[in-house]
Amino acid sequence: MADIEQLKRAAGEAALAFVEDGMLLGIGTGTTAEAFVRALAPKVRAGMKVTGVPTSERTLRLCQELAIPTATLETMPKLDLSIDGADEIDPQLRLIKGGGGALLREKIVAAAAKRMIVIADETKLVDTLGAFPLPIEINGFGMIATYLAIQEKAKGLGLTCDLTLRRSGEEPFITDSGHLILDASFGRIPDPEALSRALHDVPGVVEHGLFLGLSKDALVATANGVRHLKA
Structure with missing residues (x-):
């Protein structure tokens, strides 16, 4: 290569x-x-x-x-x-x-x-999305509630979901728009459209990285x- x-x-x-x-x-x-x-x-x-x-x-x-x-x-x-x-x-x-x-x-x-x-x-070509952790931009208010809601949505779709708060050094990473990012490791996302809809249903989710x-x-x-x- x-x-x-x-x-x-x-x-x-x-x-x-x-x-x-x-x-x-x-x-x-x-x-x-x-x-x-x-x-x-x-x-x-x-x-x-x-x-x-x-x-x-x-x-x-x-x-x-x-x-x-x-x-x-x-x-x-x-x-x-x-x-x-x-x-x-x-x-x-x-x-x-x-x-x-x-x-x-x-x-x-x-x-x-x-x-x-x-x-x-x-190297960015894949058969199925999900090996790269999906970034989910969230509001800082109610972060734990949002975290738990995302896990519930993933469970409802039959997905395992390991969520990690992105950091910059010791501090949480802050986006240019002032939000936090959770990196969600799914391994495989067989139905990206269903996951997109589910994540948009969580009030604390601002946007996600499924395009x-x-x-x-x-x-x-x-x-x-x-x-x-x-x-």
Whole structure:
């Protein structure tokens, strides 16, 4: 297998083929999304006119560092294209996202875009979602009640669920929107749609990292080149 960093760069560079002058872009979070940002910067310096809506403060800082024009979703609520990475991709292009802690903003931006393209290396392809822990963004108020409710919902679907509060050092990890994240290890999620509905029924759940039906295209870098997968 090729070097993972090389594959990420290849996926990021491949996404440039879908970026047109004048586009309003949703720009994701994570190392593969950052590879796209770094590939985009020379195009912008050469005169390409694009404006990006970053999905995290981390991505915003990188765009500013590379002089890529940015705006907020409040000023640009409708986007042409969103480009983002994923932690897992199944054959239907259902995704697990949120390993970087930006899943809420990533999902809002993806839903605001006419088209979402996922960029990833081949290690992210899976037959069934769930080996990667599912990030669940929750409100800090009533955290234990929310924790227990999620476990009950999982049990009702016949799933075992090991929940871990994400931390940054000794302190709980806080998202850019001021929430906490529970990482839920299911092992396998045979029915992502049912789990999505169940999690949305828990009042303390703000959002979860199952991205279902949002992306019809994935650019997956392999040792033999970049594959364009379609849902």
